[in-house]
Amino acid sequence: MTDKLTMLCQINGGCMGCCGHDFISPDKIREAIRLNTLEFNEIKPKVTAQFIKFRDRAYPSDLRHGVCRNLIQHEDQIFCPLHPTLHKKDLREGHCDIHHLCKTAREFITWDDEKKKRFLDFVASKKLDNIEFSMKMDNSSLLEEFDLQKS
Secondary structure (H helix, E strand, O other): OHHHHHHHHHHHHOOOOOOEOOOOOHHHHHHHHHHHHHHHHHHOOOOHHHHHHHHOOOOOOOOEOOEOOOOEEEOOEEEOOOOHHHOOOOOOOOOOOOOOOOHHHHHHOOOOHHHHHHHHHHHHHHOOOHHHHHHHHHOOHHHHHHHHOOO
16 A cells, blocks of 8 residues: 555655644644654664664653654755665654545545546645645545546
8 A cells, every 4th residue: 555655645745734733834844843743853863772862862752843853854845764675674663643534645545546647646746845735636626626526
């Protein structure tokens, strides 16, 4: 299932909709990610133990403006440095709900390739930044708007 989600979760600079909840505002989300990134860059983890130290610097429920403290940004991409695509194992395990999928992602993986392409084109046409994209993925408003414009 993760392989099918990789494309959807990585477009528009990465989706962080499942990396927190009760998001306050795009500006507060950006500030949280900026501070998380500063903390990550101070630690500069290279080996698993250092990534675990970064992960465990705060409790899973200790969100910053609704955002997981492990979410960082490099260039224009937001991502979790604990994600299994970056390690031999999933360093998020035991710290967050690694099986959570937003409604949009759950529906997306059930679609045929043609409908997936139409949705990806629809998202691209919106010209959203990664924060707007994430919030609209998380609250299902992109899915709802896409469903309304049936062709």
